[in-house]
Amino acid sequence: MSESTRVNGAAPVPVTLTMKDFKSDQEVRWCPGCGDYAILAAVQGFLPELGIAREKIVFLSGIGCSSRFPYYLNTYGMHSIHGRAPAIATGLSVTRPDLSVWVITGDGDALSIGGNHLIHALRRNVNLKILLFNNQIYGLTKGQYSPTSEAGKITKSTPAGSADAPFNPVSLALGAEASFVARTIDSDRRHLQSVLRAAAAHPGSALVEIYQNCNIFNDGAFEPLKDADTRDDFLLRLEHGRPLVFGAEGQWCVARTAGGFGLEVRPTEAVAEADIVVHDTGIADPSYAFALSRLPRPDLRHTPVGVFRDVPRPTYDDTVRQQVAEARIPVTSTPRQQLTALLHAGDTWTLT
Amino acid sequence: MTQVSDISGEPATGARRAAKPVARLERVIIRFAGDSGDGMQLTGDRFTSETAQLGNDISTLPNFPAEIRAPAGTLPGVSSFQVHFAEYDILTPGDKPDVLVAMNPAALKANIDDLEPGATIIVNTDEFTPRNLKKVGYAANPLEDGSLGSYHVHGAALASMTIDALAVHEVSKKDAERAKNMFALGLLSWMYSRPYESTLRFLERKFAKRPDLVTANIAAFKAGWNFGETTESFSVRYEVAPAPLPAGTYRNITGNAALALGLVAASVQSELPLFLGAYPITPASDILHALSRHKDLGVVTMQAEDEIAAVGAAVGAAYGGALGVTTTSGPGVALKGETISLALMLELPLVIVDVQRAGPSTGLPTKTEQADLHMALFGRHGEAPVAVIAPRSPADCFDAAIEACRIALTHRTPVILLSDNYVANGSEPWRLPEVADLPDLRVAFATEPNGPDGTFLPYLRDPVTLARPWAVPGTPGLEHRIGGLEKADKTGAISYDPANHDHMVRTRAARIEAIRVPDVEVADPGAAARVLVLGWGSTYGPIGAACRRLRQGGHAVAQAHLRHLAPLPGNLGDVLRRYDKVVVPEMNLGQLSTVIRARYLVDTVPYHQVRGLPFTAAELETALLEVVADV
Numbered sequence: 013m014s015e016s017t018r019v020n021g022a023a024p025v026p027v028t029l030t031m032k033d034f035k036s037d038q039e040v041r042w043c044p045g046c047g048d049y050a051i052l053a054a055v056q057g058f059l060p061e062l063g064i065a066r067e068k069i070v071f072l073s074g075i076g077c078s079s080r081f082p083y084y085l086n087t088y089g090m091h092s093i094h095g096r097a098p099a100i101a102t103g104l105s106v107t108r109p110d111l112s113v114w115v116i117t118g119d120g121d122a123l124s125i126g127g128n129h130l131i132h133a134l135r136r137n138v139n140l141k142i143l144l145f146n147n148q149i150y151g152l153t154k155g156q157y158s159p160t161s162e163a164g165k166i167t168k169s170t171p172a173g174s175a176d177a178p179f180n181p182v183s184l185a186l187g188a189e190a191s192f193v194a195r196t197i198d199s200d201r202r203h204l205q206s207v208l209r210a211a212a213a214h215p216g217s218a219l220v221e222i223y224q225n226c227n228i229f230n231d232g233a234f235e236p237l238k239d240a241d242t243r244d245d246f247l248l249r250l251e252h253g254r255p256l257v258f259g260a261e262g263q264w265c266v267a268r269t270a271g272g273f274g275l276e277v278r279p280t281e282a283v284a285e286a287d288i289v290v291h292d293t294g295i296a297d298p299s300y301a302f303a304l305s306r307l308p309r310p311d312l313r314h315t316p317v318g319v320f321r322d323v324p325r326p327t328y329d330d331t332v333r334q335q336v337a338e339a340r341i342p343v344t345s346t347p348r349q350q351l352t353a354l355l356h357a358g359d360t361w362t363l364t
Numbered sequence: 365m366t367q368v369s370d371i372s373g374e375p376a377t378g379a380r381r382a383a384k385p386v387a388r389l390e391r392v393i394i395r396f397a398g399d400s401g402d403g404m405q406l407t408g409d410r411f412t413s414e415t416a417q418l419g420n421d422i423s424t425l426p427n428f429p430a431e432i433r434a435p436a437g438t439l440p441g442v443s444s445f446q447v448h449f450a451e452y453d454i455l456t457p458g459d460k461p462d463v464l465v466a467m468n469p470a471a472l473k474a475n476i477d478d479l480e481p482g483a484t485i486i487v488n489t490d491e492f493t494p495r496n497l498k499k500v501g502y503a504a505n506p507l508e509d510g511s512l513g514s515y516h517v518h519g520a521a522l523a524s525m526t527i528d529a530l531a532v533h534e535v536s537k538k539d540a541e542r543a544k545n546m547f548a549l550g551l552l553s554w555m556y557s558r559p560y561e562s563t564l565r566f567l568e569r570k571f572a573k574r575p576d577l578v579t580a581n582i583a584a585f586k587a588g589w590n591f592g593e594t595t596e597s598f599s600v601r602y603e604v605a606p607a608p609l610p611a612g613t614y615r616n617i618t619g620n621a622a623l624a625l626g627l628v629a630a631s632v633q634s635e636l637p638l639f640l641g642a643y644p645i646t647p648a649s650d651i652l653h654a655l656s657r658h659k660d661l662g663v664v665t666m667q668a669e670d671e672i673a674a675v676g677a678a679v680g681a682a683y684g685g686a687l688g689v690t691t692t693s694g695p696g697v698a699l700k701g702e703t704i705s706l707a708l709m710l711e712l713p714l715v716i717v718d719v720q721r722a723g724p725s726t727g728l729p730t731k732t733e734q735a736d737l738h739m740a741l742f743g744r745h746g747e748a749p750v751a752v753i754a755p756r757s758p759a760d761c762f763d764a765a766i767e768a769c770r771i772a773l774t775h776r777t778p779v780i781l782l783s784d785n786y787v788a789n790g791s792e793p794w795r796l797p798e799v800a801d802l803p804d805l806r807v808a809f810a811t812e813p814n815g816p817d818g819t820f821l822p823y824l825r826d827p828v829t830l831a832r833p834w835a836v837p838g839t840p841g842l843e844h845r846i847g848g849l850e851k852a853d854k855t856g857a858i859s860y861d862p863a864n865h866d867h868m869v870r871t872r873a874a875r876i877e878a879i880r881v882p883d884v885e886v887a888d889p890g891a892a893a894r895v896l897v898l899g900w901g902s903t904y905g906p907i908g909a910a911c912r913r914l915r916q917g918g919h920a921v922a923q924a925h926l927r928h929l930a931p932l933p934g935n936l937g938d939v940l941r942r943y944d945k946v947v948v949p950e951m952n953l954g955q956l957s958t959v960i961r962a963r964y965l966v967d968t969v970p971y972h973q974v975r976g977l978p979f980t981a982a983e984l985e986t987a988l989l990e991v992v993a994d995v
Contacts, residue, residue, distance in 0.1 A: 036845065038857065067840045072680075075848075083845050083858065088837035090683060091847025092676075093706050099673035103680025103688065104837070107639050107664060111684070111837055129676070132669035332664060339659035347632045350661055352799045355625060359562050360615045360796070361417045363606070 029060040036086040042077060047198035047224035051145065052084055054204045059085075061205075062212060064112050071114045072101045074121035077152045078145035078224070081116040095126020098133035101140050106329045112212075115142040119160040120150050123179050127159075130219075134190040136328035137216040141208075144181055144221045145198075149230035162310065167229075182305040182320055185219040186298045191325040192218035193301060195317050198225060199238050203249075203317065210319050216327040236312045248277075248307065250318030255288045264314070265289075266307070274303035277314045293322040384593065389602050391450030392556065393458035396548070397475050398467030398488075400433050400443045403545035408445025409791075410549055410566060414558035416616035416793055419606025420449040423905065424791045425457035425978065430646070430729045437491070437499050442474040451605040455905035455912070457790060459980035463555075465548055467491065467522070470500045481514035486551070488522035488544065518597045522547050522588075529587035535580040543577075543584035550588025557603045560585065612795040619758035619787035620647070622794060623717065624654035626765025628661055631687050633766070634773055634805035639681035640665045641674035642691045646729045647785045648719040651691040671699035675716065679703060682712045685809060685836035687769060691717040694736045695726070697780070698743070704778050705744045706848050708872065711823075711832045713772035717765075720784040722976040731976025732785035734901050735952035740780040741930055741959070747869045749876040751775070752929040754782040756904035759794035761787060764927065766803065773807050775879050776831040782929070784951075786978045787902040810835035810842055815854075820844055822856040830875040881928040883935040888922035889915065894995045896943035897988060898968075900926040900956055903949055903979060910984035919992045926956075932963070940966040944995045947971060949984060 034056045042048045059069065069087040073079035075094035082089030092100050097115045105113045115133075122130045122144050133140060149167070150156040156169040160181065164173040185193045192214040196207040204222065211218035223234045236242045244260040256266035257280055265280040266289045275289060295301070301321035308315040343350060394411070398404045405426055412424050425446040434441030448458035463484045466472040468491035479485070492507055506512055507519055526547040530540040546567070553560050564582055571577040592598050617625075631638035642652040642665065656665040664681075668674035675690040682688030690700065697704075697718045707714040720736045722728035740752045751771045755764035761783060768781040810833035815821040820842045823832050835842040844856060852859035853867055886896070887908075899907045904925050911923045924939060926932070940946055940960065947969045948957045954970040961968060971987050973979060 038845075065840065066843050067838055070837045082847070085845075086843055088843055089845035089847075090710070091845065091849060092679075093702050093848055096672060096676045096703065099668065099676030100680035100683070102673070103639060103641060103666070103677030103682075103686075104684045105680075106666065106677075107637060107681045107686045108684040108837065128669055129673050132673065332666075336659045336662060336664060340662065343660050347635075347661060348799050351629055351632045354628065354658070354661075355796050355799070356613065356615070358615055359413050359417060360613050361419060362613045363419060363609055363611050 027063050027065045029066065031057045031060060033066060034059045034086050036084050038083045040084050041080065043228050045227040046077070047147065047226070048078060048081070048145065050198045050201065051143075051204065051222055051224060052081065054201045055143075055208065056085065057201070058205045058208045059087075061209065062112065068110060069112045069114070070104065071116055072097045072104070073116040074118075074126055075152070076118040076121045076150075077226075078116055078118040079121060095121055095124070096129060097121070098126065098129040098138070098140065098142065102133055102136070102138045102328070105139050106332050109329060109333060113140050115140050117142060117144050119144065119146045119148060119158045119181070123159040123181060123184065131184070131188040134185055134188040134217050134219060137191050137325050139216055139327050139329045141211050141218045142220065144219060145224040146181060146221050147224045147226040147230055148178075148233050149226050151226045151229055155229035180305055181219070181221045183302060186302045186305060186321060189298055190219050190321070191216045191323050192319070193321045194218070194319040195221040195223070195315075197223045197234060197237055197317060207319065210322060214322055216325055234312065237315055237317075246313050246315055248314055248316040250291050250293075250304070250316050250320065252291055252293045252319065252322075255290050257288060266304070273299070274306060277307060293319045295321070296323055384598070385600050386557065387600050387602050389604050390452070391448065391454065392463065392602070392604055393446065393448045393461045394463040394465065394552065395444055395446040395461035395475060395478070396465045397442055397444040397471035398465075398545070399436055399470065400429060400431065400441045401436065402443070402467045403542070404443045404445050404467070407545045407549045408447055410563045411552060411558065412447050412616055412791060413562055413566070414553060414560060415447065415449045415556075416614065417559055417562060418604075419609070420451065420604050421453045421607035421609060422447060422449045422616060422791070422793055423454055423457045424448070425786070426789045427977070428730055437468055437470050437496050439470050439474050439500055442471050444471070444475065449604055451607050453607055453609065455909040456978070456981055459982045463552075465552065467544070467548070469496050469502055469506075472506065473500045473502065479515065482516070484516045484518070485512065486518045486520065486548070488548070489519040490521045490523040520551070520591070520595075520597070525591065526584045526587065530580050530583055533576070533579050533583055535576050539577060539580055540584075543581050546581045546584040547588035547591070550585035550590075551592045553585075554589040554592030555598060555601050557601055560589070609793065610795060614793045614795055616791050617759055617794040618650075618789055618791045619755065619761040619783055620650040620719070620789065621654055622759055623755070623761035623765045623781075623783060623788075624651045626762040627651075627655065627687075627689055627715070627769065628658050628663065629762070629799070629802055630766050630769035630805055631661065631663065632799075633802050634687055634769065634807060636685065636687040636773075636807070638663045638689065639678060639686040640689050640691065641668050641677035641681070642666070643668050643671045643674045643696060645671075645693045645696050647721055647788050648691045648693050648696070648717065650788070651717065651719070671696040672703060675700040675703040675714075678714060679707050679710070679712060682707070682714055683710070683836070685834070687715075687773070688713065689715040689717065691719070693719050693721050693729075694723045694739065697736060697739060701744045704750065704780075705746065705748045707778045708748055708750055709848050710846050711776045711875075712834070713776055714778040715765075715768045715772050715781060716778060717768075717781045717783060719788045720782060722974065728976045730785065732902070732978060733951050733974055733976065734782070734784055734903070735955065735974065736782060737900070737929065737952065737955040738958075740782055747873060749873050749930065751777055751779040751876055751879055751931070752782060753779065753927055754901035754929060755787055756901065756925055756927065758787050758790050758792045762794070762797075766805075767927070770803060770805055771879055773805055774831065775829050775875060776834060777875060782901055784902045807834060809839065811839060813841055821854045822846060823851055824854050825871075828878070830871065830878050877931050879931050881931060881933055884924050884926060884933040884939060886922050886924045886939055887911070888920075890920055892920040893922035894920070894944040895947060895988070895992050896922045896924060896940065896945070897947045897949065898924050898926070898940070898956070898960070899949055900929060903951065906979035906981050906984055907949055909981035910979075910988055913981060913985045914988055914992060919989065921988060921992055929956075937964045937966075940964055945969055945991050947988060947991050949979060949987070951979070
């Protein structure tokens with residue numbers, strides 16, 4: 013097991029487990045055809061790779077279809093309340109450095125009711141792996157538009173079309189200065205697992221957006237990214253150290269905007285090779301990754317998938333624990349002796 | 365008569381005179397009042413500390429505006445600190461000050477109505493300018509128009525005398541002027557023969573990084589002391605003898621400080637790390653501040669992004685096996701409601717401290733009230749019973765915090781601790797407990813499967829406490845999933861079965877009723893009373909003082925005070941039915957009364973006040989007398 017898959021700095025314990033070990037005895041109850049099944053299978057298939065004992069893994073979720081996820085994994089798990097899983101996970105992570113803590117959330121859970129907790133977990137860089145299932149719709153409440161639904165979306169609650177502009181979860185996470193941000197797709201197990209691997213190896217917060225199909229209320233939302241005829245032209249696969257060239261014929265590339273701040277997609281033939289951007293996940297300034305996150309068109313053309321950003325940053329957990337550890341260094345007395353001294357601190361007087 | 369001299373090491377200002385006579389008083393109530401920026405809380409706090417060391421019994425009442433700096437010299441900007449000290453045990457900060465220190469016209473105007481004729485007023489004459497007088501609506505200078513004729517008024521140019529006294533030191537005029545509160549403290553310390561060494565040490569600590577301010581403040585203090593000694597305005601000084609309190613080591617403590625120490629003690633006694641999730645809110649923030657300084661004992665404090673995250677993080681920590689606590693005030697509890705319900709569904713230990721303030725909404729954030737009782741008992745969705753307890757005095761916050769943790773840990777339930785602004789910021793002498801005498805709060809985590817064939821049943825209950833196992837992540841073989849969805853009995857699996865839900869709802873209620881709480885005690889000297897006064901929380905002092913007055917006047921009256929609001933003590937119904945009348949004074953519109961009537965079918969005589977201030981003993985005495993005389 014590599015150094016990078018250590019849990020919160022705890023020494024790794026070699027454990028040999030299989031996908032079967034991570035299946036719980038609960039009947040899975042998502043709608044037939046839901047993208048969540050594929051994600052569940054990918055995660056169950058990936059977890060043995062961590063080399064971590066099941067009891068050291070915790071999945072916490074909020075509310076929504078995706079948030080039923082913990083029930084189906086044979087690890088420790090908590091299905092909590094709407095939007096609050098990152099906050100609950102923070103309390104667990106900071107007090108239990110020996111655990112691998114994962115948060116399962118959806119677009120409504122993470123970005124609407126729980127938006128505050130998500131951005132604060134990311135800015136603190138709590139050691140959490142946050143898997144955000146984005147299906148661009150409210151599924152469990154039967155089909156209202158979500159904070160990632162496209163503008164003008166017609167749903168039960170927006171018969172005249174949504175007046176909201178959507179969040180781009182990757183842009184949002186980068187705006188909160190998340191130290192690890194990635195995007196993947198439910199149907200591409202190999203890609204999904206490669207992203208999970210990178211997220212697990214990252215010390216600190218990892219936000220993984222997973223495009224997930226809701227075949228009941230928003231079917232085919234990401235179809236152009238999956239269809240064999242279109243996907244190669246639509247998907248920009250991010251690989252660290254590789255030039256950002258994509259398209260079935262490699263006909264597109266990413267270059268810096270002339271005189272502007274950001275990045276743009278241009279025909280490869282029109283760009284000198286030296287001017288094609290080489291992907292680097294380790295750029296400290298989040299502006300590069302943010303510019304990447306702004307490339308997709310409304311029709312999903314130029315959608316980057318893969319790791320946008322993976323930079324080292326002190327984690328909240330480590331900093332808090334270090335403060336405690338440093339405060340305890342000079343302490344030689346027992347806790348009860350310390351408590352006695354604490355009670356007697358300040359101005360006291362004795363009556364006989 | 366004792367010979368006293370001026371403060372050693374400094375020549376007295378002005379000509380030396382013979383030491384003044386000393387008169388003995390049984391008790392004194394002093395109120396320091398000034399502008400928000402005048403340092404009245406600090407002044408009162410120091411005077412209290414000096415007084416505590418003398419062995420007097422003490423009770424204090426800070427009263428300050430919500431604004432950090434309201435417009436200078438205005439009535440809304442007045443901040444005050446009342447200290448009551450006596451040679452016998454006292455229960456309240458006192459009703460009517462014997463001495464008012466008024467640093468400006470606004471302080472005089474805001475407080476004069478609370479004084480009885482004959483009271484002493486010390487005013488800072490520097491501030492009694494036409495502009496300042498006009499600002500608070502004085503048509504004429506009350507120091508000159510005879511309107512204060514029934515009081516003993518001592519005018520002193522506190523600010524200019526302080527500036528003069530500091531002229532030889534290298535401090536700016538602004539810093540010198542700001543030290544006038546120490547001049548006032550020095551004067552009052554002289555008047556009441558307080559030992560001042562601790563104040564000098566305090567000033568050295570407080571301004572350790574500004575030696576010039578240490579010098580300035582100490583010089584101002586000494587100037588004030590020596591002014592008392594030398595000026596002809598004060599012909600006598602006073603002493604209040606130590607109170608005959610039980611033997612032991614004491615310190616003066618506020619409720620918030622005691623509560624923080626109680627939580628630390630519970631952490632030590634349970635051998636669990638204390639995790640506090642909190643969002644700043646008046647008047648609870650001091651608990652966060654205090655606990656954030658105890659990292660040496662393994663305490664982790666998290667200033668969360670909001671109230672919901674604060675309690676959520678505490679639940680997460682509790683899930684992982686820590687002592688999870690969140691501290692807040694009423695508006696915060698409203699926000700935390702959903703998470704408290706989750707914790708009770710998960711059946712995890714959690715302590716929620718509500719330092720109540722006057723509501724609803726932002727209300728009067730620096731004033732006191734006990735109007736969150738119904739929210740604590742009933743303010744959640746569904747059938748959501750939790751344990752509720754309340755401290756009765758500042759020092760009692762220590763014991764109440766330990767009791768809250770005991771119930772939470774033993775019974776795996778959220779516990780709401782209802783403190784309030786009065787006990788949180790008020791102070792009294794606290795006899796320090798022996799750590800060896802504190803309860804053992806250690807818990808046993810689940811370590812082994814408890815079901816058939818090596819399975820783990822996360823909702824298999826202890827037959828006595830009805831608590832489920834506390835199986836923390838990291839325990840091999842006990843992997844399980846919990847959540848807010850209704851659970852099947854024993855297995856904890858998701859269940860939509862109607863009979864199971866009915867069973868689980870009733871079981872969650874039974875869990876709370878199964879908490880063992882001590883019987884309520886009744887103070888009924890002579891056992892002749894026909895009227896019982898029932899209170900809860902911070903009204904203990906005023907009710908006790910009122911009952912004492914009634915008894916001194918020859919009336920029999922019984923007093924009972926509730927620490928446990930949920931579950932209620934087992935003997936409470938019997939106690940209530942023993943009396944012809946049950947009076948329930950509350951700083952709300954009758955919330956405990958409603959509970960008592962509904963639960964025991966015993967009528968009550970409610971007595972309410974929601975002025976943001978604690979009851980005075982006098983008003984309670986009057987109200988109780990009406991009932992006592994009527995039976």
